[in-house]
Amino acid sequence: MAGSLEQETVKFVAMTGNEAVAEAMRQINPDVVAAYPITPQTEIVQIFSTFVADGLVKTEFVTVESEHSAMSATIGAAAAGARAMTATSSQGFALMWEMLYIAAGLRLPIVMPVVNRALSSPINIHCDHSDTMGARDSGWIQIFSENAQEAYDNLIQAVRIAESRDVLLPAMVCMDGFIVSHGMESVKLLMDEEVRGFIGEYEPAYSLLDVDHPITVGALDFADWYFEHKRQEAAAEAPVAEVVLKVGEEYGKLTGRSYGLFEAYRLDDAEVAVVALGSTAGTAKAVVDELRQKGVRAGLLKIRLYRPFPKDAIVRALSGVKAIAVLDRSDTFSTMGGPVFIDIKASMYDLMHGEHGEHGEHDAHGAQDAREARDMQGPRIVNYIYGLGGRDIDLEQIRKVYERLQAIVATGETGEPVSYLGVRE
Template sequence: MGKIVGLTGDEVAAEAIRQINPDVVAAYPITPQTAIVQNFSQFVADGVVSTEMVRVESEHSAMSACIGAAAAGARAMTATSANGLALMWEICYIAASYRLPIVMPVVNRALSGPINIHCDHSDSMGARDSGWIQLYSENCQEVYDNLIQAMRIAENKEVLLPVMVTLDGFIISHAMERVEILEDEKVRQFIGKYKNPHSLLNIDNPVTWGPLDLYDYYFEHKRQQIEAMEKAGEVIQRVGKEFKEISGRSYNLMENYRLEGADLVVVAAGSTAGTVKAVVNELREEGIKAGLLKIRVFRPFPAQEISQALKNAEAVAVLDRCVSFGAQGGPIFLEVRSALFEEAKRVPVVNYIYGLGGRDIGIDEIKAVYKNLERIAQTKKIEKLVGYLGLRE
């Protein structure tokens, strides 16, 4: 049997990494990810993992070392936040294009500037085109479960892509919650062994990683990456089903929360989904047909599944904890609205930008969102396409 423990999001991430027992971890501390690196360093110091830990001098070197390690046939992991992710940006793209199954928790934090250490999704959302699979977590339990599943997804032969598992800075990373931890052995059996068939350490079969790839091949290689990302959706579902068998907890591309017969739907990712659930329960008590669609997998974006789930709604509000300057709305909004374009019935969709730089979001703000959705459903009119929650104007 597994055990029930009280752990913060960072602690549970470190615990998942301990159970995965990677061959190499290369990481650099940054608030609010720091506790992951600290806790894991203790595991290394106590000899409870067989990991070679590389205490790099920057996140740029963290991702570079992960690439070197993974190309050498090792299971490699790191973790970061905000500016750290921005510093490894260049190398994140290279990890994905080399098809290296690196897994990385990203503790969501606002990108500078101005400098801010609190939660928003500008860091991971900015990396949405880097070729990484992205799994968003609502709470500590999901951080743990997503990390274990991420390893399997990344290393699947049809996928071979790096995976980011996100957790909201401070809100999840520093909040202690009840978490069910699986037995070490169960996790190890679930993730299995990793073998890179083109390891750099295979001296008898020398390979060159990362050659110059010009206009005669680059495009085809990008096409292969696109295909891997497309296949990932199916693999994520399959891994979710298998994970349920060992944990009892089920995972899909997204979570449909009280969506049956829901007229008014909010779409959200991360910890805010938990707050929305509380509001949905209240509204349902009052007889209002409210529902939530929680984004779990943002890359690959499950457009078909999402349009299926939303096509009968009367009005939809997408919450984005990130701004895409000069765009028509936040990144999740753009994807959701575009996914609904093919549906015969036109569903009105609005966008709310919220929580930038860690600005709190509460029950009242979300209730106001549903109120507005009610109005849109009645009048069939959108007065404001993009609004802001909890902002002084």
């Protein structure tokens, strides 16, 4: 880690999230980038294309006519053994849809920044997480970023995570549209050689161009073997968390900024906690600090790795909390709340039914009082859907969320499980 001592003297630079991500792509210097511009991702493609034009990268830049082609060309390049990237947002992301599953099914370690933006209709260019949340079952690794620094750091780490021989899955790195992508913030960059040293030379596991080891890509795969291949794809998700932790720790040694599966902010002794991802997690931290000064045991769990979902670690981190509010910047339109809420609730089920705790044996007796005691185990969990289409979420709204959690702890009454925050009803 030759650079680690020098890091002390590296200064912050003022950059937007898009500028930071484009800079990371320059430093990653992928073999192929095939991309199509869409607000609010456009700047990434625009800035990166100037790097190509100026000869600052050796990348083959493919100007395609749609996002479907962008992902198709990226898949082709990756199958040929190239380190390949693209980037998108919103409708463009939606247009990639069928190819997303193909990238994951072919186990191609493509890395893609996604600038989160609402989906039509109505037409809206601003931030919510509807675009990437829809692809949570596509087999891609999904990593969320709180700010421009994290978007930069996560993109560099995603290369290592996706390309790990234990994983070989595509990874998307998400950041909030406009709020992070167009907001200028203080960012610390690595030196080019540090990034190149960290990600290493790409050696593809398989390559269509390796004529000595011929392979078939995209073969017909009916009832005889399809299931086994999908089972292997599911198995590939299992080691992701461990690889994310290893890469995050190594990145910390290089930069002083370590990354885990999530960030537990003042959560250790917390009685009430918010679960959030993206830029809102930062705003919530400011509220946590305020409440802690007033003696309220408030905390925050900020999800970083969303897919695969690091269920066990999250359950452990939240098990001591009495009331949790999950903030979702997208809706599932299922009457069941937002996607993160559904995941957190499903994860906590075993805990609430004693299988992680010490009261599990009460179940066997079936006594009414034991059942009640069991039902009281584990945190109360409520959901807020907020910020759709870029609606601002401020400190005051998040204060109200924590106030409600305190009331739940005091009264034991959970009330409406799913609410909408900051909307005109």
